[in-house]
């Protein structure tokens with residue numbers, strides 16, 4: 001028998017170490033001796049998790065099965081068949097159930113069960129957690145997608161572990177580029193669009209123009225100009241919630257602008273014009289630039305004379321609309337505010353107000369349009385209350401109606417813009433005709449004016465101006481908006497919406513916004529050669 005002379009000493013050192021560790025850690029922790037294998041241990045019974053994956057480039061979604069296969073870790077694993085579906089990859093087994101090659105976008109990724117090492121033509125990567133074999137497939141930690149496969153394929157992977165959502169690939173931008181065209185005494189900015197979009201141009205101050213493109217994403221790297229070109233000093237773009245917001249700094253010589261869209265929707269053009277030379281020595285030019293007068297362009301701002309306003313109280317009769325958490329009926333709130341709004345606007349000289357319903361009756365859509373047309377309405381304002389599954393949603397939003405090109409576009413728009421937020425119900429309610437195209441600019445202008453006024457007056461959450469594909473009413477030819485005055489599904493907002501004082505405030509605010517719009521358009525129209533709609 002051989003005695004190892006070092007044995008007892010070694011043991012003492014180990015014991016001393018353990019005692020020191022025990023002293024340093026709270027009681028109880030000492031029992032959890034680190035297990036060197038723990039971090040490679042497969043928990044084959046880990047329950048399945050639903051991982052929601054979206055692929056914005058193709059606007060598709062997948063539900064995948066995830067599992068926390070690594071014992072003692074929160075790392076989520078996907079099977080390679082799931083990962084292959086995300087990247088359109090092919091899988092080639094090298095050894096049955098043990099190693100495979102994932103091939104995507106011309107790249108190879110070699111995976112081995114039990115190993116943290118990934119090899120391939122993109123080099124070697126050591127993952128934090130190993131690949132596991134389970135149920136006839138290899139399972140990979142999500143880290144493989146976010147750190148290795150995504151970057152190698154130049155497809156960013158966004159993983160939200162708290163919501164178990166996965167986004168793969170670049171968002172497809174709607175506004176994709178900018179071209180500058182120099183003309184004799186004008187400069188045209190051509191913004192390339194992937195689809196037909198609705199926009200609004202305004203000049204908040206001298207030297208600056210804002211182009212807002214509704215419900216659109218923008219690629220700020222592609223839509224930018226740093227060095228002056230022609231009459232343009234600089235262009236920058238940003239994503240402002242749902243909308244793309246483009247800021248254009250212009251030369252002081254620019255006095256007029258016009259925005260219009262190509263017939264096929266492939267671009268939006270912002271035309272900047274120099275002032276006439278004779279007009280140059282203007283005394284301190286201040287204030288906004290002037291929009292060019294209306295011409296053949298359907299999107300150019302037009303002078304409007306507002307004499308008759310149609311107020312449409314949403315729903316009625318059997319159709320109650322939303323029902324509040326405390327039992328309030330939307331149709332009643334809509335009617336109360338509509339009547340009050342009629343009182344507010346009716347006090348104005350030269351303004352006629354027509355209600356599409358003045359009692360609790362069900363008025364079909366077609367009839368509402370007929371009423372608007374027979375009365376020769378100049379504006380159509382539909383009043384509604386919002387609702388959502390969650391109590392938490394609050395605030396005001398205003399829709400302007402614009403035509404979608406086809407039913408399919410309309411249904412896509414509905415799914416993408418509203419279904420996710422639980423809206424759509426009211427929009428369906430208002431149908432619109434393609435001829436509304438003419439009125440998009442006017443409608444968006446009215447919507448912006450009403451929305452801004454409501455948010456100011458109520459201090460409400462600003463949910464923004466939105467564009468709704470419509471369906472409507474053959475023959476209601478006038479700018480039209482739909483106001484969601486608040487959420488009946490939120491207890492506090494419901495209490496306010498049924499309060500007569502609050503209803504009066506809503507009516508007064510919407511009324512003042514309509515008057516502001518009327519006055520602004522009447523003023524703009526006075527200088528125009530085009531006297532359309534003038535008495």
Ligand SMILES: [Zn+2]
Nearest residue numbers: 314321384426
């Ligand atoms: Zn409604």
